[in-house]
Amino acid sequence: MSRRLKISVFRHNPRDPQSVPRLVDYELDEQPGMTLFIALNAIRDTQAPDLNFDFVCRAGVCGACAMVVDGRPGLACRTLTNTLPDAFSLYPLPVFRLVADLSVDTGRWMRELAERLQTWVHLEAEPELDRLEARMEPALAEGVYELDRCIECGCCIAACATAQMREGFVGAVGLNKIARFRLDPADTRADADFYELIGSDEGIFGCMSLLACNDLCPKELPLQTQLAWLRRKMAGQGIRWLRRR
Amino acid sequence: MLQSLTGLALALFMWLHMGFVSAILISEDVAWAVARFFEGYFFLPRPQAWLVSSFVAVISLLFALHALLALRKFPADWRQYRIAATHGSRLRHGDTVLWFVQVATGFAMFFLAPVHLYAMFMHPDLIGPYASADRVWTGGFWPLYLALLFAVEVHGSVGLYRLAVKWGWFEGGDARASRRRLKIAMWGLIAFLLTLGLTTLMAEIRMGVEHAPRAGERYVPTWQRGVTAAEEAR
Numbered sequence: 053m054s055r056r057l058k059i060s061v062f063r064h065n066p067r068d069p070q071s072v073p074r075l076v077d078y079e080l081d082e083q084p085g086m087t088l089f090i091a092l093n094a095i096r097d098t099q100a101p102d103l104n105f106d107f108v109c110r111a112g113v114c115g116a117c118a119m120v121v122d123g124r125p126g127l128a129c130r131t132l133t134n135t136l137p138d139a140f141s142l143y144p145l146p147v148f149r150l151v152a153d154l155s156v157d158t159g160r161w162m163r164e165l166a167e168r169l170q171t172w173v174h175l176e177a178e179p180e181l182d183r184l185e186a187r188m189e190p191a192l193a194e195g196v197y198e199l200d201r202c203i204e205c206g207c208c209i210a211a212c213a214t215a216q217m218r219e220g221f222v223g224a225v226g227l228n229k230i231a232r233f234r235l236d237p238a239d240t241r242a243d244a245d246f247y248e249l250i251g252s253d254e255g256i257f258g259c260m261s262l263l264a265c266n267d268l269c270p271k272e273l274p275l276q277t278q279l280a281w282l283r284r285k286m287a288g289q290g291i292r293w294l295r296r297r
Numbered sequence: 298m299l300q301s302l303t304g305l306a307l308a309l310f311m312w313l314h315m316g317f318v319s320a321i322l323i324s325e326d327v328a329w330a331v332a333r334f335f336e337g338y339f340f341l342p343r344p345q346a347w348l349v350s351s352f353v354a355v356i357s358l359l360f361a362l363h364a365l366l367a368l369r370k371f372p373a374d375w376r377q378y379r380i381a382a383t384h385g386s387r388l389r390h391g392d393t394v395l396w397f398v399q400v401a402t403g404f405a406m407f408f409l410a411p412v413h414l415y416a417m418f419m420h421p422d423l424i425g426p427y428a429s430a431d432r433v434w435t436g437g438f439w440p441l442y443l444a445l446l447f448a449v450e451v452h453g454s455v456g457l458y459r460l461a462v463k464w465g466w467f468e469g470g471d472a473r474a475s476r477r478r479l480k481i482a483m484w485g486l487i488a489f490l491l492t493l494g495l496t497t498l499m500a501e502i503r504m505g506v507e508h509a510p511r512a513g514e515r516y517v518p519t520w521q522r523g524v525t526a527a528e529e530a531r
């Protein structure tokens with residue numbers, strides 16, 4: 053027996069002066085193995101040709117399709133409709149700039165974050181290109197790789213009460229990046245440098261450990277562990293800094 | 298970080314506090330001894346009630362500092378409050394709900410606790426089996442204590458759970474499993490402290506009711522009764 057799904061979709065186009073934010077209901081028959089990617093395309097093909105939403109990889113790799121599904125942020129391409137009730141809602145991610153309907157601009161936010169937190173490997177000197185790279189322990193490389201899996205989908209920002217209340221909070225995505233570069237031996241920055249970037253209420257001390265980021269990250273990054281670890285390191289740095297004064 | 302430190306200190310103090318107060322469940326003599334102990338009765342030539350007052354002042358300071366720091370995290374305006382509220386109700390996320398519980402119970406203590414602290418500060422000598430029971434019943438403090446009990450124990454236990462995940466204590470190899478265990482420990486702690494606290498408060502109320510006709514009379518420990526009678530006879 054296939055279910056009849058009722059999907060309430062947030063519709064609004066900020067560039068159209070006539071447009072008002074509203075919810076529009078669409079009904080369709082559920083197919084076996086249906087993802088939200090398939091469902092949204094079916095709606096666009098048959099009912100709402102002007103519906104905006106983003107997909108690129110359709111396999112949970114690019115992070116473009118993140119939206120608020122039935123109240124919780126997640127990747128639409130990886131969400132099976134059979135995990136959802138008969139009637140549910142789709143909203144665009146909050147915090148990010150709305151492009152239209154379910155499409156938001158996470159790119160600009162992520163870029164500003166990267167510039168602010170300087171999320172690239174800082175080297176002491178120009179690398180010598182004709183020499184072999186310094187070796188890294190496999191376990192350490194694994195650790196860096198694990199944190200590098202973040203796809204900048206923005207779910208952790210949408211899930212985070214702090215990020216929604218306080219503009220400027222760098223969120224789990226930003227903190228995870230700092231944890232990644234701190235772990236990387238190629239990056240020459242010390243804790244004092246990282247403290248400058250995240251040792252404030254906009255950084256690690258603003259996080260209230262509600263752990264929604266940890267629980268909703270579609271890539272299941274170990275955000276709880278990373279946040280606690282950064283907090284210990286940064287608190288240690290803060291104390292060292294106080295003592296030196 | 299100071300938030301965590303003050304929170305931890307307060308929460309641990311509340312455990313001790315629960316220990317002292319529930320001494321009344323053992324016997325009136327034990328409760329009397331605990332109360333006098335903090336006045337220096339057993340190691341100073343004369344009991345000094347101001348010792349208790351100073352201690353109350355220190356706790357009050359800790360409390361004020363903690364509240365001051367906590368205010369940073371409160372939703373600061375209506376917009377933030379609305380965002381937090383809709384976010385919380387949509388997300389259906391346990392730990393986010395717990396945060397609301399902490400804000401609400403913290404806010405409640407903001408008003409409830411100062412009353413209690415002030416009473417202790419001004420009348421440190423009026424702590425003891427009869428004096429406390431009289432305050433609870435004849436003095437009309439029991440509704441305050443009841444509300445305070447729920448607020449403190451829930452807030453403190455949730456706070457300790459939050460501290461553990463925040464700083465990565467007891468994390469072990471598997472963060473998910475240890476978090477589940479911490480959550481269970483938190484509920485266990487709440488249940489235990491509330492049971493003990495309610496039993497104690499019931500005992501105080503019962504004593505208060507019984508003692509109401511003689512409210513104001515001070516307790517004399519059983520082993521001193523003969524002596525005082527003799528002193529009075531002199």
Ligand code: HEM
Nearest residue numbers: 260301304305307308311364367403404406407453456457
């Ligand atoms: C005026 C009274 C109080 C207010 C307004 C208050 C408020 C708060 C708030 C809003 C938080 C969450 C902060 C965050 O998530 O960063 C918190 C955390 C906490 N509170 Fe309180 N609180 C009060 C009294 C107490 C008392 C009496 C205790 C002791 C039982 C206590 C123990 C804790 C603990 C252990 C934490 C966790 C600390 C942390 O997350 O870093 N609080 N409090």
Ligand code: SF4
Nearest residue numbers: 202203205206208269
């Ligand atoms: S940390 Fe997780 S939820 Fe946040 S942006 Fe990266 S992949 Fe998405």
Ligand code: SF4
Nearest residue numbers: 212259260262263265
């Ligand atoms: S732990 Fe909570 S406050 Fe911290 S980044 Fe994650 S969701 Fe936000």
Ligand code: FES
Nearest residue numbers: 110112114115129
């Ligand atoms: S379309 Fe790339 S993650 Fe969903």
